[in-house]
Amino acid sequence: MIQAIEAALVDRSGRLARWTGDDAAVVRARPIAVTSIDAIVDGVHFTRSTHSPAHIGHRALATALSDLAAMGADPGEAYISLVCPPTFDDALELVGGMERLAERFATTIAGGDVVRGPTLTLTAAVTGWAEREDELVGRDGARPGDLVGVTGELGGSEAGRELLKRDQREPAALVHRHLCPQPRLAEGRALAAAGATAMIDVSDGLATDARHLAERSGARLEIRLRDLPLAPGLEPLALADGRDPYQLAAIGGDDYELLVTVPPAVRERAERATGATGVPLTWIGEVTAGDDLDLLAADGRTVTGLSGWEH
Amino acid sequence: MIQAIEAALVDRSGRLARWTGDDAAVVRARPIAVTSIDAIVDGVHFTRSTHSPAHIGHRALATALSDLAAMGADPGEAYISLVCPPTFDDALELVGGMERLAERFATTIAGGDVVRGPTLTLTAAVTGWAEREDELVGRDGARPGDLVGVTGELGGSEAGRELLKRDQREPAALVHRHLCPQPRLAEGRALAAAGATAMIDVSDGLATDARHLAERSGARLEIRLRDLPLAPGLEPLALADGRDPYQLAAIGGDDYELLVTVPPAVRERAERATGATGVPLTWIGEVTAGDDLDLLAADGRTVTGLSGWEH
Numbered sequence: 001m002i003q004a005i006e007a008a009l010v011d012r013s014g015r016l017a018r019w020t021g022d023d024a025a026v027v028r029a030r031p032i033a034v035t036s037i038d039a040i041v042d043g044v045h046f047t048r049s050t051h052s053p054a055h056i057g058h059r060a061l062a063t064a065l066s067d068l069a070a071m072g073a074d075p076g077e078a079y080i081s082l083v084c085p086p087t088f089d090d091a092l093e094l095v096g097g098m099e100r101l102a103e104r105f106a107t108t109i110a111g112g113d114v115v116r117g118p119t120l121t122l123t124a125a126v127t128g129w130a131e132r133e134d135e136l137v138g139r140d141g142a143r144p145g146d147l148v149g150v151t152g153e154l155g156g157s158e159a160g161r162e163l164l165k166r167d168q169r170e171p172a173a174l175v176h177r178h179l180c181p182q183p184r185l186a187e188g189r190a191l192a193a194a195g196a197t198a199m200i201d202v203s204d205g206l207a208t209d210a211r212h213l214a215e216r217s218g219a220r221l222e223i224r225l226r227d228l229p230l231a232p233g234l235e236p237l238a239l240a241d242g243r244d245p246y247q248l249a250a251i252g253g254d255d256y257e258l259l260v261t262v263p264p265a266v267r268e269r270a271e272r273a274t275g276a277t278g279v280p281l282t283w284i285g286e287v288t289a290g291d292d293l294d295l296l297a298a299d300g301r302t303v304t305g306l307s308g309w310e311h
Numbered sequence: 312m313i314q315a316i317e318a319a320l321v322d323r324s325g326r327l328a329r330w331t332g333d334d335a336a337v338v339r340a341r342p343i344a345v346t347s348i349d350a351i352v353d354g355v356h357f358t359r360s361t362h363s364p365a366h367i368g369h370r371a372l373a374t375a376l377s378d379l380a381a382m383g384a385d386p387g388e389a390y391i392s393l394v395c396p397p398t399f400d401d402a403l404e405l406v407g408g409m410e411r412l413a414e415r416f417a418t419t420i421a422g423g424d425v426v427r428g429p430t431l432t433l434t435a436a437v438t439g440w441a442e443r444e445d446e447l448v449g450r451d452g453a454r455p456g457d458l459v460g461v462t463g464e465l466g467g468s469e470a471g472r473e474l475l476k477r478d479q480r481e482p483a484a485l486v487h488r489h490l491c492p493q494p495r496l497a498e499g500r501a502l503a504a505a506g507a508t509a510m511i512d513v514s515d516g517l518a519t520d521a522r523h524l525a526e527r528s529g530a531r532l533e534i535r536l537r538d539l540p541l542a543p544g545l546e547p548l549a550l551a552d553g554r555d556p557y558q559l560a561a562i563g564g565d566d567y568e569l570l571v572t573v574p575p576a577v578r579e580r581a582e583r584a585t586g587a588t589g590v591p592l593t594w595i596g597e598v599t600a601g602d603d604l605d606l607l608a609a610d611g612r613t614v615t616g617l618s619g620w621e622h
Contacts (some may be wrong), residue, residue, distance in 0.1 A: 017343070021527055022449045023381040023512060024347035024439070029340035032328070035421070036335035037390040037436055041428035070334040079348040081392075110346070117352035118430050123392045125348055125436035128335070138333045201334060216332055308372045 005095050013076060025111040027077055030129035034136065036067035042120040050164040053090035054097025055179045056122060061098045064124035065105055065183035066256040070201040072137045072192025073128030074258065075185055077110040078102060080124055083117035094122070105185050137188075141197035142217035142261040148285040151187050151258045151274055154206055155238075155245065156231025158252025162309045163237075171233040181256040188258055190273035191281075192264045195266035200259050205251040207306060209259055210293045217261075220290030221262055225250060226298045229282040247306045250295060261287055313425055316406050323419045324387060336422040338388055338475065341440035345447065347378035353431040361475040364401035365408025366490045371513060372409045375435035376416055376494035377567040383448045383503025384439030386496055388421040389413060389436055390496040394428035407435070416496050448499075452508035453528035453572040459596040462498050462569045462585055465517055466556065467542025470549075470565025473620045482544040492567040499569055501584035502592075506577035511570050516562040518617060520570055521604045528572075531601030536561060537609045540593040558617045561606060572598055 006020040018026035040046060040060050051059070061078055068075055080098065084091060091114065102109055107126070130136050142148075160178025169175050184201070191199060200213045206228070215223045228249045238245035260281075262270045266281075274281040285296075295303045317331040329337035350373050351357060362370070372389055379386055391409065395402060402425065413420055418437070441447050451461075471489025480486050497511070502510060511524045517539070525532045539560040549556035571592075573581045578594075585592040596607075606614045 003605065017444045018447070018449055021451075023378040023510075024345045025382070026382070026441075026447055027344045027346065027442065028444075029342055029344045029440075031340055032340045033340045033344060033438070034335045034440065035338065035388070035390055036424075036437075037392045037422060038424050039392040039394055039426050039428075039432075039434065041394055041426060041432075044426065044428050067334040071337070073335070079346055079436050081348045081350040083350055083352055083430075083432055113347075113349050115350050115352060115355065117350075117355050117432065119394075119428060119432070121350075121352075121394055121428065121430070121432050123348070123350065123434040123436075124393075125346075125390050125434075127344070127438070129340075130337075133328045133339075136329075136337055138329055139474065140332070152573075171481060180317070199334075219535070 001091055004092055008095055008099055009109050012106055016108060016110055019110045030131060032133055034068055034071050034073035034080060034128040034130060036064055036127065037123065037125040038064040039121060039123040051179060053093035057094040057097035058101050058121040058180055060124045061101050062181045062183050062256065064126040065185060066201040066203065068126055068128035069183045069185045069188035072135060072188045072200045073130050074106045075105050076127045076129045077108050078124055078126045080109060080112035082114045083121040084114060085118055085120055086116060086119055088120055105183065131174050135192060137192045137196045137199045139198050139200050139213045139216040140220045142213060142287045142289050143197060144219060144289045146197055146261040146263055146287040147267055148221055148223060149260050149262065149283050150280045151184050151230040151281055152279050153229045154255050154257060155234045155249035155252040157181060157254035158248060159231060159234050160238055165182040174231060174233050177231060181254060183256055184258045186277045187274050187279050190277060191260050191270055194269040194273040196260045196262050198227060198261045202255045202257045202259055203252045203253060205293060207250045207293060212261060214291060214293055218296060220288045220292060221285060222288055222294045222296060223285035224296050225303055227284045246310050251306045251308045312402055315403055319406055319410055320420050323417055327419060327421055329493045330421045341442060343382035343441040343444055344381055345382050345441060346436065347375055348434065348436040349375040350432060350434040362490060364404040368405040368408035369491055371433040371435045372412050373567065375437040375495060377512040377514065379437055379439035380494045380496045380499035381510045381569060383446060383499045384441050385436045385533060386416050387440045389435055389437045391420060391423035391507060393425045394432040395425060396429055396431055397427060399431055407432045415516050416494065418442040446503060448503045448507045448510045450509055450511050450524045450527040452467050453524060453598045454508060455530060455598050455600045457508055457598040458578055459532055459534060459598060460571050460592045460594050460596050462495050463590050464540045464542040465566050465568060466545045466560035466563040468565035469559060470542060470545050475561050485533050485542060485544050486496045488542060494567055495569045495590065497588045498590050501588060502571050502581055505580040505584040506555050507573050508572045509572045513566045513568045513570055514564060516564045517570060518561045518604060518606060519558040524570060525602060525604055529602065531599045531603060531605060532596060533599055533605045533607060534596035535607050536554055536614055538595045562617045562619045565610055
């Protein structure tokens with residue numbers, strides 16, 4: 001099986017000196033390496049009944065690449081560890097889903113490990129590259145006066161998860177959003193180059209990730225709930241359930257959009273940067289002195305006790 | 312818990328620009344990156360009844376570092392993914408075991424991920440470094456006429472596993488050998504510098520790994536069974552069970568010694584290289600034209616159908 005997997009892989013970076021068949025992959029490095037590792041587990045991050053093997057492979061790599069996006073790094077190589085139950089015979093389809101995503105984002109799956117185990121578990125370690133440290137953006141640079149923006153749309157993945165739970169496959173766009181998250185690599189690099197002061201990818205939900213960014217920056221994020229960009233189709237679904245679509249957008253996980261802060265002077269440059277990729281950038285708040293997150297309703301009052309779908 | 316883990320980590324490389332608290336770790340690279348990933352799973356690679364959390368952490372990092380040793384790379388950074396059952400509350404002890412090994416081998420645990428899941432699973436991706444590609448050694452360079460050597464001792468880990476299965480803790484050296492494998496990083500670098508033509512770490516058992524090396528090199532390895540360096544204590548244990556200790560040494564896994572080939576002209580240089588680290592290098596055979604592995608008995612006949620302890 002390992003040989004079949006290796007045969008499905010393609011070197012896209014031109015930097016690989018050795019890879020499959022040796023004890024480790026050998027890569028000609030660029031000056032700055034950016035590395036993240038993420039695991040997804042059957043029954044926790046996906047279920048076999050709703051996710052095809054290709055979806056599972058896609059998801060593992062997408063979540064790891066999303067961390068590189070949030071740093072503004074160029075994608076590079078991925079290293080995959082697959083824990084396979086004896087009954088799982090779709091490893092090649094799983095790697096196929098991963099390889100298609102890798103192709104789209106100029107990533108090379110350069111190494112891996114396949115072992116037996118009771119629970120299907122997929123771990124992706126990804127390395128991206130930069131020429132200089134100051135090309136990259138951390139979570140810690142947000143300063144009072146900065147604008148807070150977010151790429152794309154929010155709440156779609158959570159809505160898709162809810163639909164799948166109900167055995168529904170429509171609206172297809174929401175289901176697709178959950179099954180095939182797209183890392184915002186081009187947007188992350190463009191925002192970093194445009195002068196972003198801090199970035200984080202929205203994996204745990206905007207409210208949670210905004211708190212992480214605020215904490216690391218030692219600043220306060222004031223976010224206007226009504227300005228959150230809703231995923232198309234989310235609003236009618238939420239209203240039919242008696243839910244507030246904006247609250248759902250604020251707490252739904254797995255959107256893998258980028259939450260970014262930029263000084264007002266580079267606002268237009270940031271808009272042009274993401275505009276070039278076709279993914280909108282929406283201004284949803286600003287950074288103030290203080291700490292933590294302030295989610296503001298339309299009347300300016302702070303919203304607490306966000307409510308979503310139960311899981 | 313993640314914060315407590317992060318507080319236990321130490322930057323040993325001086326190359327880290329960003330690490331804990333951001334989306335990804337940022338490392339100032341050396342010219343050549345060498346990366347491997349390995350997972351270990353509860354009930355497959357260890358059991359909670361015989362392995363303490365510290366042993367589990369040690370094992371995951373040791374097996375990954377062993378791959379860097381087999382390339383002759385300098386150790387660098389490790390990225391850890393931990394899948395924790397809700398009942399597992401020893402993550403800090405596990406990281407402690409890993410961190411102690413990391414300290415011994417100048418490795419920095421630079422990033423990680425902790426998620427919930429039903430089966431305790433620990434994945435380590437490690438990156439080592441080199442200045443030039445030709446400092447590294449693959450599996451593919453063995454040539455007819457080369458000598459075949461192996462570091463340290465064989466069969467000890469398998470004997471330790473067998474003892475633990477019987478609820479025995481003596482001989483302690485064999486049990487320790489199983490619970491605390493040591494990656495041969497200094498030996499790997501020294502052998503690479505001395506002119507080794509091919510290397511592989513002995514993780515699946517000498518016979519299996521020798522086959523991998525032979526296949527990749529397009530050559531034949533003739534190995535004299537009676538010259539295998541037995542782990543002290545293995546022989547009496549094997550004989551008491553009516554087993555051949557040399558066959559056990561040839562098929563026992565998880566020794567993490569290095570199997571190496573060197574041209575005869577650099578034999579003494581290779582001996583001096585490992586002698587400086589205190590780990591013996593034993594000559595066990597030679598490379599000939601052909602393919603596959605030939606295990607030779609004392610009378611020169613080929614040994615087939617190796618027999619070990621049943622698992």
